[in-house]
Amino acid sequence: MEKFDFGIIGSGPGGYTAALNAASLGKKIILFEKDLIGGVCLHKGCIPTKTLLHSAEIYQTAKNSSSLGIDINVCRLNIDKIIERKTAVIEKLRNGLERAFKNAGIVNVNAKAEIIDKNTIKADGKTYFCDKIIAAVGSSPKELPDLKFDHKLILSSDDVLNFKNFPKSIIIVGSGAIGIEFSRILSAFDTNVTVIEIADNLLPNADIDVSKRIERIFKTKGIKFYTKTSVEKVEKLDDGIKVFLSNNEILESDCLLLAIGREPNKIEKIEGVTYIGDVLNSIQLAHFAIKQALNKIMQIPFDENLVPSVVYGMPEIAWVGKREQDLKNYKKTMIPISALAKSHCDNSLDGMIKILTQDNKIVGAHIISNEASSLIQQLVIAMQFNITAEQLKSVCFPHPTYSEGIFECL
Ligand SMILES: Cc1cc2nc3c(=O)[nH]c(=O)nc-3n(C[C@H](O)[C@H](O)[C@H](O)COP(=O)(O)OP(=O)(O)OC[C@H]3O[C@@H](n4cnc5c(N)ncnc54)[C@H](O)[C@@H]3O)c2cc1C
Numbered sequence: 001m002e003k004f005d006f007g008i009i010g011s012g013p014g015g016y017t018a019a020l021n022a023a024s025l026g027k028k029i030i031l032f033e034k035d036l037i038g039g040v041c042l043h044k045g046c047i048p049t050k051t052l053l054h055s056a057e058i059y060q061t062a063k064n065s066s067s068l069g070i071d072i073n074v075c076r077l078n079i080d081k082i083i084e085r086k087t088a089v090i091e092k093l094r095n096g097l098e099r100a101f102k103n104a105g106i107v108n109v110n111a112k113a114e115i116i117d118k119n120t121i122k123a124d125g126k127t128y129f130c131d132k133i134i135a136a137v138g139s140s141p142k143e144l145p146d147l148k149f150d151h152k153l154i155l156s157s158d159d160v161l162n163f164k165n166f167p168k169s170i171i172i173v174g175s176g177a178i179g180i181e182f183s184r185i186l187s188a189f190d191t192n193v194t195v196i197e198i199a200d201n202l203l204p205n206a207d208i209d210v211s212k213r214i215e216r217i218f219k220t221k222g223i224k225f226y227t228k229t230s231v232e233k234v235e236k237l238d239d240g241i242k243v244f245l246s247n248n249e250i251l252e253s254d255c256l257l258l259a260i261g262r263e264p265n266k267i268e269k270i271e272g273v274t275y276i277g278d279v280l281n282s283i284q285l286a287h288f289a290i291k292q293a294l295n296k297i298m299q300i301p302f303d304e305n306l307v308p309s310v311v312y313g314m315p316e317i318a319w320v321g322k323r324e325q326d327l328k329n330y331k332k333t334m335i336p337i338s339a340l341a342k343s344h345c346d347n348s349l350d351g352m353i354k355i356l357t358q359d360n361k362i363v364g365a366h367i368i369s370n371e372a373s374s375l376i377q378q379l380v381i382a383m384q385f386n387i388t389a390e391q392l393k394s395v396c397f398p399h400p401t402y403s404e405g406i407f408e409c410l
Pocket residue numbers: 009010011012013014015032033034035036038039040041042044045046047049111112113114136137138139157178265267276277278279283284285286287288289312
């Protein structure tokens with residue numbers, strides 16, 4: 001039986017980070033992947049969505065460019081090219097990962113792995129002994145008992161990322177990060193989007209001011225939504241679907257995206273095996289899987305309460321720490337992004353920065369702004385290293401920038 005220091009199952013952010021870091025310590029690694037190297041993040045998640053989003057943003061900017069003094073005579077979507085570019089980006093990153101595996105001497109088995117015991121993995125009819133096993137097998141889109149994917153009319157996020165053409169209309173059930181991102185991408189590509197959310201507000205996991213602001217932004221962008229509403233029944237038609245809502249309204253649409261969350265992929269649960277990433281069904285984000293891998297392999301500590309969330313689109317949404325609705329005895333400062341000179345320069349006035357403190361300690365930060373995905377990092381650093389609001393305020397912030405909004409709040 002072949003022997004290895006680490007047997008790693010899954011090649012998403014959790015698996016590839018574990019494999020490459022363990023290899024850098026001189027360990028002998030075998031990695032099992034039943035599909036393509038890169039996992040959900042590279043093939044069905046972070047990367048294809050952000051690549052499509054970039055095209056969507058450019059299209060919207062181009063369509064609205066005359067107010068910036070740029071007249072574009074023909075502004076047309078070339079969907080084949082948009083999809084070709086998305087595939088090319090994925091391929092380039094996948095090749096990079098495969099090269100990195102090869103250079104690191106990682107043995108790569110393209111097969112479904114089964115964990116036999118805490119030291120044994122079986123794949124492709126062979127058995128491998130591994131001193132340690134890490135399972136980073138990820139998650140898959142969730143269905144409802146009476147609303148199952150048919151991959152034509154009732155779609156998962158994987159199906160939407162395989163679109164060869166954008167539909168004229170779509171109903172998106174669920175307004176978590178995935179539902180909100182697809183609403184923004186598809187609506188920017190001129191699809192008529194309607195979001196159905198059972199909770200009281202859109203993006204129910206976010207701070208209440210963020211949810212309310214996003215609802216305002218959706219209204220101005222013409223993205224229809226229903227809150228406190230559920231889907232009672234879906235009827236399939238020859239050319240689309242009919243959706244019966246709990247408020248007795250009936251909607252028709254080309255298709256429906258079910259974005260109600262993801263469930264962990266199935267794998268044997270065995271004591272002594274380390275499980276990381278989406279399969280844990282806790283925080284389902286690529287950087288969480290990466291940090292867990294680094295923690296398990298390199299013993300780099302990290303605070304699971306300070307994992308930032310980002311929802312991409314125009315403008316970006318990002319937050320870390322506590323939400324206002326979860327706090328008592330706190331101080332809140334909030335400024336609109338339009339208070340910042342940079343937002344006027346960029347013609348991007350929608351958004352806000354909100355910082356929550358308790359005894360001068362920053363306990364939560366919530367941002368809707370261009371560059372929010374990077375801005376939030378300043379607050380994550382401050383919170384992780386107990387830098388107080390007073391101390392952070394004493395730092396010099398460049399002008400004109402969105403980060404001045406953090407200074408203004410402090
Ligand atoms: C549409 C969408 C957009 C997203 N956008 C973002 C984003 O912008 N930022 C962010 O942080 N997160 C985002 N995510 C979430 C992110 O993709 C996941 O959190 C991340 O991929 C989890 O990494 P992982 O290593 O746990 O597993 P995965 O990336 O899911 O990888 C698991 C791998 O394991 C393989 N596997 C499973 N079982 C076996 C087996 N038995 N044998 C061999 N191989 C197996 C699978 O084929 C897969 O390749 C998004 C997700 C989706 C769906």
